[in-house]
Amino acid sequence: MKKTHITHDSLLLILLVAATFFFTSSSATSRTTDSNKKPLVPCKKLDLYFHDVLYDGHNAANATSSIVASPVGGSGTRTALSPSFHFGDVIVFDDPVTLDKNIHSKPVGRAQGSYIFDAKSTYSVWLGFAFVLNSTDYKGCITFAGAEPVTLKTRDVPVVGGTGDFFMHRGIATTSDEVVDGHLCVRVQIRFYECY
Amino acid sequence: MKKTHITHDSLLLILLVAATFFFTSSSATSRTTDSNKKPLVPCKKLDLYFHDVLYDGHNAANATSSIVASPVGGSGTRTALSPSFHFGDVIVFDDPVTLDKNIHSKPVGRAQGSYIFDAKSTYSVWLGFAFVLNSTDYKGCITFAGAEPVTLKTRDVPVVGGTGDFFMHRGIATTSDEVVDGHLCVRVQIRFYECY
Amino acid sequence: MKKTHITHDSLLLILLVAATFFFTSSSATSRTTDSNKKPLVPCKKLDLYFHDVLYDGHNAANATSSIVASPVGGSGTRTALSPSFHFGDVIVFDDPVTLDKNIHSKPVGRAQGSYIFDAKSTYSVWLGFAFVLNSTDYKGCITFAGAEPVTLKTRDVPVVGGTGDFFMHRGIATTSDEVVDGHLCVRVQIRFYECY
Numbered sequence: 086m087k088k089t090h091i092t093h094d095s096l097l098l099i100l101l102v103a104a105t106f107f108f109t110s111s112s113a114t115s116r117t118t119d120s121n122k123k124p125l126v127p128c129k130k131l132d133l134y135f136h137d138v139l140y141d142g143h144n145a146a147n148a149t150s151s152i153v154a155s156p157v158g159g160s161g162t163r164t165a166l167s168p169s170f171h172f173g174d175v176i177v178f179d180d181p182v183t184l185d186k187n188i189h190s191k192p193v194g195r196a197q198g199s200y201i202f203d204a205k206s207t208y209s210v211w212l213g214f215a216f217v218l219n220s221t222d223y224k225g226c227i228t229f230a231g232a233e234p235v236t237l238k239t240r241d242v243p244v245v246g247g248t249g250d251f252f253m254h255r256g257i258a259t260t261s262d263e264v265v266d267g268h269l270c271v272r273v274q275i276r277f278y279e280c281y
Numbered sequence: 282m283k284k285t286h287i288t289h290d291s292l293l294l295i296l297l298v299a300a301t302f303f304f305t306s307s308s309a310t311s312r313t314t315d316s317n318k319k320p321l322v323p324c325k326k327l328d329l330y331f332h333d334v335l336y337d338g339h340n341a342a343n344a345t346s347s348i349v350a351s352p353v354g355g356s357g358t359r360t361a362l363s364p365s366f367h368f369g370d371v372i373v374f375d376d377p378v379t380l381d382k383n384i385h386s387k388p389v390g391r392a393q394g395s396y397i398f399d400a401k402s403t404y405s406v407w408l409g410f411a412f413v414l415n416s417t418d419y420k421g422c423i424t425f426a427g428a429e430p431v432t433l434k435t436r437d438v439p440v441v442g443g444t445g446d447f448f449m450h451r452g453i454a455t456t457s458d459e460v461v462d463g464h465l466c467v468r469v470q471i472r473f474y475e476c477y
Numbered sequence: 478m479k480k481t482h483i484t485h486d487s488l489l490l491i492l493l494v495a496a497t498f499f500f501t502s503s504s505a506t507s508r509t510t511d512s513n514k515k516p517l518v519p520c521k522k523l524d525l526y527f528h529d530v531l532y533d534g535h536n537a538a539n540a541t542s543s544i545v546a547s548p549v550g551g552s553g554t555r556t557a558l559s560p561s562f563h564f565g566d567v568i569v570f571d572d573p574v575t576l577d578k579n580i581h582s583k584p585v586g587r588a589q590g591s592y593i594f595d596a597k598s599t600y601s602v603w604l605g606f607a608f609v610l611n612s613t614d615y616k617g618c619i620t621f622a623g624a625e626p627v628t629l630k631t632r633d634v635p636v637v638g639g640t641g642d643f644f645m646h647r648g649i650a651t652t653s654d655e656v657v658d659g660h661l662c663v664r665v666q667i668r669f670y671e672c673y
Contacts, residue, residue, distance in 0.1 A: 125673070140352065149401070151352035153369045154567060156532065156543035157555040163353040173545045173569040175350060175591075177369040179401045197399040197428055198407040199371075203589040203606075205541070205571045211590045213409055213605055214399075215428035228427040228439050231620040231638060232589055232607035243620050243638025243645075246427060246439025248453060253439075253474055257640060278645055278673075281321070281474075336548065345597070347548035349565045359549040371546060373565040375597045393595040393624055394603040395567075409605055410595075411624035424623040424635050442623060442635025444649060449635075449670055477517070477670075 127256065128280035131223070133216070135180040135196040136188040137269040141165065150178035153199075171202035182216060186263045186270050194218035200233075209234045212242055216273075218250075225249020227275070229258060244275060255279040323452065324476035327419070329412070331376040331392040332384040333465040337361065346374035349395075366405075367398035378412060382459045382466050390414035396429075405430045408438055412469075414446075421445020423471070425454060440471060451475040519648065520672035523615070525608070527572040527588040528580040529661040533557065542570035545591075563594035574608060578655045578662050586610035592625075601626045604634055608665075610642075617641020619667070621650060636667060647671040 140148035142164035152163040154175040159167030167174050177199045183190040198214025209232065216227040228246040239261045247254040256277035263270040336344035338360035348359040350371040355363030363370050373395050379386040394410025405428065412423040424442040435457045443450040452473035459466040532540035534556035544555040546567040551559030559566050569591045575582040590606025601624065608619040620638040631653045639646040648669035655662040 142353070151355075151369045153352050153355075153371055154350035154546035156545050156569070157534070159543075159545075172571065173543045175371070175545055175567070175569070177352070177371070177397055177399050179368065179399055195400070197405060199397055199399065201569055201591055203569050203571055203591065204587070209589060209609070211605065211607065213407065213426070215407065217405070217428050217430065226428045226437070226439075228441065230426055230441075230605070230622055231640070232609050232618045234609065241618070241640035243618075243640060245441045245620065245622075245637045246451070248427070248437035248439060252453065253451065255638070255645065257644065338549070347551075347565045349548050349551075349567055350546035371567070373548070373567070373593055373595050375564065375595055391596070393601060395593055395595070409603065409622070411603065413601070413624050413626065422624045422633070422635075424637065426622055426637075442637045442647070444623070444633035444635060448649065449647065 127276040127278055129254070129277040131275040133182050133184065133273050134186050134263070135182045135271050135273065137178055137180045137271070139176065149180045150176050153177050170204055170206065170208050172205050174202045176200050182218065186265055188265065188268060188270065193220035208236050223250050225251045227251050227254070233260060244277070253281045323472040323474055325450070325473040327471040329378050329380065329389070329469050330382050330459070331378045331467050331469065333374055333376045333467070335372065345376045346372050349373050366400055366403060368401050370398045372396050378414065382461055384461065384464060384466065389416035389419070404432050419446050421447045423447050423450070429456060440473070449477045519668040519670055521646070521669040523667040525574050525576065525585070525665050526578050526655070527574045527663050527665065529570055529572045529663070531568065541572045542568050545569050562596055562598065562600050564597050566594045568592050574610065578657055580657065580660060580662065585612035585615070600628050615642050617643045619643050619646070625652060636669070645673045
């Protein structure tokens, strides 16, 4: 019986050590190397719109953005975008952020930063800007940085950081254009995959 | 006694499997979805100052930054900031970083990059710059990217990456202005929440 | 014998609880505070080249980048870089990305964004750009943001986000210059340490 008894304990030992390895390993690999697959369920979502009205020399009252730099041969007056896909034009913006596509809706914050046309044979921009939100629902900033190939119906842009309610967050923003009489309205659907 | 003995082993089994589940589970959830709450204790802290002296056409010897772009109606000479909250002005800087608020203290590195005034009805900037540190204590770069609403006493700015001693780091920098005779001195308190 | 038996079980208990703690702790600390050491093995690697030909007023057919802004006293014509380490010059680029150092190789994508010379006493740039890849092997964007001290033989630049095949990725890019007849060829070795 002693033999059997030892075997019984050994079985327990094997089972428990195996269990220990199994569960801890599956946990550890969630942060490691080539099998580094994390869950694709967002930890937070946000669906917002911002509205851009570029200064053209005649719309000072309504304009929310301005050309501030352009290449030689480009927008010398800084009141019209350059020919050739606007390549090299740098635009600074302070755009209202709203909950729907109506530019006159109550803003919940501002989209502030710059976009740079950076393609020579199509329309594409580099985005470096932040949502600065100050509503009853959300207070804090969200940093966007990356390429936005604006000819595509929807574009994915990295969200690389945040503050306040978005402390340390990361995610992906899917942008698309809404046709709204005369001004550029961009829908931004943010899916955060790292929250705190 | 055999029955008792089995029960004893069973108790061990239950306790140990429970312990295995408890500890591994608490570890695993630290990286997942909607209960994605991570510890708010910084893994590294840094408290530094940088000093900005904007070129005004007469201070070439001391200046550390220059206006390089501005909107129409803005700083045509690039020796003074634009009216209307400096909206659209782009400033490139190469500022000394020190351990205290004295601009003449031995630099431990440089703050290099650009800031862009991007608000039309207040003072606010987009920051895209790096601390390039080269001291006995720290060697490496830290990337900052985000909104800095400079009218607030303290502002939080995302730290989105790093190299060297700050390899892959992320965190939040809290900035505030120190009044030091005639130049802009910014205190930067960095709290890293992801280290490697 | 009962005493011995209990001791045997107790030994098992100690060993297994110790094992449980040991393995789960090492897993848990990979995501926490001051002992936050993660594995340094990349989860993905990428070795690419991009090619930059700056517009000089005479090479419109070949040029891939343009000076769009510069400080007072700098590149007034925007066809030549400023004196004094090009400080303040802003260059927008749309550079081909290839698998080798031959600028005429079939591009696998574009490097698009801007670089800004931001040092007053050496050559150094701020990089804010993306690889926009569209090959059979890789489809997606990679965001780079940080300091690149270009006088160093190799430089490390933070990779702060991505989309598509590089969804949510982070890592470090090591850049170096290749001497190729007349144009700037930059080798970019990316090591991703966070994949999804």
